[in-house]
Amino acid sequence: xxxxxxxxxxxxxGKAVVLTAEEIIDYVDAKxxxxxxxxxxxxxxxxxxxxxxxxxxxNFGHASxxxxxxxxxxxxxxxxxxxxxxxxxxxxxxxxxxxxANLYYPGEFRYGGGxxxxxxxxxxxxxxxxxxxxxxxxxxREIRTYFTLDDxxxxxxxxxxxxxxxxxxxxxxSNRTIHTYLGCLEPRRKNATYCSAGQLSPLLNDPxxxxxxxxxxxxxxxxxxxxxxxxxxxxxxxxRNDLDVPTEGAGTLALTGDMKSMLPEFxxxxxxxxxxxxxxxxxxxxxxxxNAGILKRTCIRDRDIQAPVIDYSHEYPQNTGRVITHVNYExxxxxxxxxxxxxxxxxxxxxxxKARKIAALLRDxxxxxxxxxxxxxxxxxxxxxxxxxxxxEKSS
Amino acid sequence: xxxxxxxxxxxxxxxxxCEKPIVYHLVKDYDLVVNIFRAxxxxxxxxxxxxxxxxxxxxxxxxxxxxxxxxxxxNQTSRGLAWDEQRCTGxxxxxxxxxxxxxxxxxxxxxxxxxxxxxxxxCLACIRVCPYGACSSAF
Numbered sequence: 001x002x003x004x005x006x007x008x009x010x011x012x013x014g015k016a017v018v019l020t021a022e023e024i025i026d027y028v029d030a031k032x033x034x035x036x037x038x039x040x041x042x043x044x045x046x047x048x049x050x051x052x053x054x055x056x057x058x059n060f061g062h063a064s065x066x067x068x069x070x071x072x073x074x075x076x077x078x079x080x081x082x083x084x085x086x087x088x089x090x091x092x093x094x095x096x097x098x099x100x101a102n103l104y105y106p107g108e109f110r111y112g113g114g115x116x117x118x119x120x121x122x123x124x125x126x127x128x129x130x131x132x133x134x135x136x137x138x139x140x141r142e143i144r145t146y147f148t149l150d151d152x153x154x155x156x157x158x159x160x161x162x163x164x165x166x167x168x169x170x171x172x173x174s175n176r177t178i179h180t181y182l183g184c185l186e187p188r189r190k191n192a193t194y195c196s197a198g199q200l201s202p203l204l205n206d207p208x209x210x211x212x213x214x215x216x217x218x219x220x221x222x223x224x225x226x227x228x229x230x231x232x233x234x235x236x237x238x239x240r241n242d243l244d245v246p247t248e249g250a251g252t253l254a255l256t257g258d259m260k261s262m263l264p265e266f267x268x269x270x271x272x273x274x275x276x277x278x279x280x281x282x283x284x285x286x287x288x289x290x291n292a293g294i295l296k297r298t299c300i301r302d303r304d305i306q307a308p309v310i311d312y313s314h315e316y317p318q319n320t321g322r323v324i325t326h327v328n329y330e331x332x333x334x335x336x337x338x339x340x341x342x343x344x345x346x347x348x349x350x351x352x353x354k355a356r357k358i359a360a361l362l363r364d365x366x367x368x369x370x371x372x373x374x375x376x377x378x379x380x381x382x383x384x385x386x387x388x389x390x391x392x393e394k395s396s
Numbered sequence: 397x398x399x400x401x402x403x404x405x406x407x408x409x410x411x412x413x414c415e416k417p418i419v420y421h422l423v424k425d426y427d428l429v430v431n432i433f434r435a436x437x438x439x440x441x442x443x444x445x446x447x448x449x450x451x452x453x454x455x456x457x458x459x460x461x462x463x464x465x466x467x468x469x470x471n472q473t474s475r476g477l478a479w480d481e482q483r484c485t486g487x488x489x490x491x492x493x494x495x496x497x498x499x500x501x502x503x504x505x506x507x508x509x510x511x512x513x514x515x516x517x518x519c520l521a522c523i524r525v526c527p528y529g530a531c532s533s534a535f
Contacts, residue, residue, distance in 0.1 A: 048485065049487065050527065110529075183489045183525060184493065184524070184525055186492075190492075191492035191493075192492075193489065193492075268485060268528055269528075270527040270528065271527055271528075271529065272527055273524055273525065278527075280485060280487075280527070280528075333504060333507060334504065335491065335501065335504075345491070345492040346491075346492065347488050347489050347490070347491045347492040347493070348487055348488035348489065348491075348507075349487055349488075349489055349527075350487060351485045351486040351487045351488070351507075352486070352488075352506070352507035353486035353506055353507050353508045353509070354485055354486055356506060356507075
């Protein structure tokens with residue numbers, strides 16, 4: 001048994017034993033669970049993939065004379081201005097003005113909110129254009145200027161939903177190609193797409209939310225950020241397998257971090273044909289090995305994690321909840337799954353190679369004593385299911 | 397009989413040479429097996445022809461000399477399809493769309509993605525599906 005204080009003292013002294021969620025599997029096999037639980041301080045988990053509910057808040061500072069933005073665009077991508085005078089909010093899936101979207105189906109969606117966020121983090125110079133109705137204290141009515149990350153007072157990433165605990169595997173049961181956020185799906189189940197780091201993924205290594213909670217310090221694209229709330233659509237009451245691992249989406253995390261400390265490699269704009277734009281984010285989360293039970297759950301393997309296979313041509317859009325079957329991540333990562341005797345080629349939307357890289361970067365940072373752990377202020381709820389949106393008449 | 401080899405050629409036509417049946421002569425006079433990946437040969441416009449030729453070294457050399465008699469730039473090094481390793485995140489969304497496995501998983505343990513230029517037939521499917529713009533076409 002260890003406490004957060006014990007582990008942080010070891011990290012500070014540079015003596016912490018830190019392994020990635022991939023390395024820990026063989027380590028525990030060799031050492032035995034109890035001996036390893038004594039020895040290991042932290043297991044690092046990670047994921048990298050498109051996370052549509054990612055966004056940022058930017059503060060531009062004041063020009064002379066001052067303006068209070070009533071409408072604003074960065075590189076022709078509309079940002080939300082319903083905040084203080086020069087604060088703006090930009091979401092990852094915002095399209096660029098006049099993007100024809102799916103008018104000429106399927107649209108290409110080459111540039112949008114996610115790409116703006118990528119370019120800000122990469123330190124590129126971008127155009128700001130803003131309008132105002134003018135007030136006594138903010139008389140300027142229009143501004144067009146250029147800025148980089150260094151010019152901003154604050155650039156804070158605020159992601160309402162990252163790190164889905166588990167995720168769907170998408171197939172297409174129809175007779176035409178469909179274009180989804182899980183890629184182009186060929187007719188009659190010719191291909192399938194999954195989107196999870198599996199055995200490296202943060203919440204699959206802490207399936208019961210014993211250590212990851214509100215206040216947990218996280219590695220958000222290289223910045224030391226934290227979990228600020230349960231993620232949107234967090235649904236702790238989900239179907240779980242014998243190892244307590246969810247067999248559906250389940251938990252999510254709301255993450256925040258300072259964009260000025262982020263590494264551009266892990267903040268990437270995403271263009272998905274026929275769907276839209278998004279942002280891919282790299283996240284690493286340390287799991288403190290407080291006891292043997294927590295360690296045991298970090299030893300989860302791809303073959304022990306099942307994902308639901310869902311038809312994205314009908315069942316998903318119609319919200320029927322029908323699951324074709326479950327497959328595990330070992331099968332998915334082999335590149336082929338077999339359903340009802342049909343061999344289906346498998347692609348992925350989540351980068352396992354980037355997740356490995358992040359888990360190793362975080363491991364090394366903790367081992368060097370440069371990243372300490374934060375004890376959660378409150379746990380993520382284990383109850384609560386995802387509500388549906390009813391369509392109804394106004395209550396009298 | 398000397399062994400057959402395969403060479404990938406990228407021919408650029410600054411001004412149209414389209415009235416000359418170049419490919420016909422490659423087959424007929426130099427006994428080459430020709431596999432055209434991409435071609436755009438339109439009057440009054442610059443054009444291109446990307447193809448594999450298979451035959452003896454001697455015949456390929458002769459064919460290159462023949463092509464060089466026209467106003468055509470022969471490029472045996474640069475590719476019509478480029479994969480930018482730095483832009484590639486290794487997500488694997490391209491894998492099921494690449495018909496020849498030119499884009500493939502190099503190691504299932506790390507799930508890293510690699511690009512085998514020799515297998516690429518320039519179908520351009522990867523350009524459409526890559527979320528990060530890692531694949532691009534020379535034309």
